[in-house]
Amino acid sequence: MKAMTPTAAYRRELSVTARPFIGGIVLAAVVIGTLVGTILYVAFSTGGSSDFKAGVTNMSLIAIIPAFAGVRLAHQNFIADHRNTVQALRILGIGRAFFTRHLLLQGACLALLASVSAVVLGRLLATPLFKVILLGLNKQLPDHWGSPIDVAWSSLLVLVPLYLLGVGILNVDKVLAKTGDRGAATVGKSKSLVGLVGLVLAVVNIAAGIWSMVTTPPGPVVLIFVFTLPFLAVTLAGPFARALARWAAAAIKKVSGWSAPALGIRSSETVGTTSRVGLATALVAIPLAGFTGAQTSLWAANYVGSQNxxxxxxxxxxxFRLLQAQEADGVCEEIGDDCRGVVYWQPSDFEAAGETSVPMEKASDYSLAGSNDHVIGQLLSPAAPVKTHSPFYPDFMVPFSGISSESPVKPEWGLPVVAESASAPDHLRVESAQDWVRHVDMDSQIMYGPHGDGTAGFVPTAAYTLLAICLVLAVSVMGKRANLHAFFSPLRLLGRTQGAIRRTEFWAILFPYCVAMLTALLVGIWYTVAVHVAVSGYPGALLPYLPPGLWVLFVLVFLGTSATAFLPTPNKDERGAEAP
Structure with missing residues (x-):
């Protein structure tokens, strides 16, 4: 038998196990490159919503942190997959520098692959990806995307350091120890400590919520209530997943026997996929808490403002949206004598400078102006303006800031005030002014000011962070799929086909993600109940809010992560064969 050099042995190991083991690092490279590419195509673009470009190129850089974690985790799994070969070479005296050198070379090749993905896939997916992310938000994509040449050189500047740093700082011996029995014990202790901290913060969240409902809490209590919501969700997710797994598996078994969904869901706790429910729940709960907090703030401001x-x-x-100023004038003319006049919203700088009419670029709020001297008095309450302060919404959230006694100047919107007997055209509706104000969240720009509510920047930030963290989830699942295949392989003795076993594994992975979304929704409802009681004084709840595009992304990435169950794993005899 011919002796092999360490480099030859390492290369042979890669060639034998390339198909089953290289998937994780290649997936990470393609996904990271594509995400970086879409960001860069926006960075070099022109046109579109004013705050969209800044939101994507500046704030979305936060996704670099989980992307870096994805690179490290993918290569940690890669080293663990080749544990036997690496340990054998270490016993033969091969130093860490050998592995670091080969991993750096491998990282450089993957950075080039990621850069190609940035140029090609980034451009192909930019339009459909952002259409999904901004679904239902009435934002405009760029008129012209960036140049592929600009994306090519700039992606190399980002991806090569990201990979070389992420791979270069890995210590092979520490990775092997971390993934071994001793490392598992350390991880178990860390999980216990994290679980205890999560339980304490969950109790703090419940106490802050109850305090908010029965008193007028100071602002810090509300902040604690909001920021500890994800911890409550994560703490509840584990027990909820175990209970729901037993109930769901029993219900499905009664209908279809021990089918793939029933067996996969019932085995999720035993096989260990339920351990991911905490991370998945946090992944859903964090953006859900942020967007629900913004939506309930808007509802609370609307509720108080309606008293005016x-x-x-x-x-x-x-x-329930306001009409464009010209459309409001046309409606008033069509209604005739039943129209009492039109109240206009015009750009102003009333709070800062007392100006009730300024050019849009200088405006910070809105002021009211009437088409006649009486219409504003008919719309507004004769009592003094209600300015109830609540820590659940900012002070600037008001339907209007000032009232102009002069004729309207370049108004943006109009609200026709009509008689009781008036009927609206087919595409419009007649509502009480108080009822309209309670639905003014449909026109959130009124409450936030002329320059928008910031969703064109915040939504892409949440979406990119979501995609980057889901990359970590996907790589983590791929790194443990061999154990998953081994756990379910005895089903062959019961006559299950390979496809049926893979479908069972798919459901074992997918179920915790479904529980994560459900748990996050329930915790979101708990938050809206507390806000509703604190603001209105009576029980009620709102539907937790997350932009439709983010829900679509959650479903797609969770399904895609679960589909890694269908990826192949190596055969032991393949790895044990010796070269002649």
């Missing part, structure tokens, strides 16, 4: 309006009928869109 009378019950006079007004004409609004079918979705």
């Amino acid at each position: 309006f009378q019950t006079v009928p007004v004409v609004v869109g079918q979705d």
Whole structure:
């Protein structure tokens, strides 16, 4: 038998196990490169919503942190997959520098692959990806995307250091120790400590929520309530997943016997996939808490602001939106004598400078102006303006800041005030002014000011962070799929086909993600109940809010992560064969 050099042995190990083991690091490179590419195509673009480009190129850089973690985790799994070969070479006296050198070379090749993905896939997926992310948000994509040449050189500047740093600082011996029995014991102790901290913060969240409902809490209590919501969700996710697994598996078994869904869900705790429910729940709960907090703040401000309006009928869109100023004038002319006049929202700088009409670029709020001297008095309550302060919404959230006694100047929107007997055109509706104000969240720009609510920047930030963290999840699942295949392989003795076993594994991976979304929704409802009681004084709840595009991304990435169950694993005889 011919003796092999360490380099030859290492290369042979890679060639034998390339198909089953290289998937994780290649997947990480392609996904990271594609995400970086879409960001760069926006960075070099022109046109589109004013805050979209800044939001994607500046704030979305936070996704670099989980992307870096994805690179490290993918290569840690790669080293663990080749444990036997690496340990054998270490016993033969091969130093860490040998492995570091080969991993750096491998990282450089993957950085080039990621750069190609940035140029090609980044451009192909930019339009559909951002259309999904901004679904239902009425934001405009760039008119012209960036140049592939600009994306090519800039992606290399980002990806090569990311890979060389992520791979270069890995210590092979520490990775092997971490993934061995001793490392598992250390991880178990860490998980116990994290679980205890999570339980304490969950109790703090419940106490802060109850305090908010029965008193007028200071602002810090509300902040504690909001920021500890994900910890409550993560703490509840584990027990909820175990209980729901037993119930769901029993229910499915009654209908279809021990089918792939029933067996996969029932085995999720035993096989260990339920351990991911905490991370998945945090992944859903963090953006859900942020967006739900913003939405409930808007609802609370609307509820308080509605007390400044009378019950006079007004004409609004079918979705309660204000009309464009010219459209409002046309509606008033069509209604005729039943129209009492139009109240306009015009850009102003009332809070800062007392100006009720300024150019849009200088505006910070809105002021009201009427088409006649009486219409504003018919719309607003004769009592002094209600300015109830609540820590659940900012002080600037008001339907209007000032009232102009002069004729309207370049107004943006109009609200026709009509008689009780008036009827609206087919595409519009007549509503009480108070009812309209309670739905003014459909026109959130009124409450946030002329320059928008920031969703064009915040939504892509949340989406990119979501995709990058899901990359970590996917790589983690791929690194443990061999154990998953081994756990379910005895099902062959019961006559299950390879496809049926893979479908069972798919459900074992997918179920914790379904529980994560459900748990996050329930905790979101708990938050809205506390806000509703604190603001209105009576029980109620709102539907937790997350932009539709983010829900679509959650579903896609969770399904894609679960689909890694269908990837192949190496045969032991393949790895044990010796070269002649």
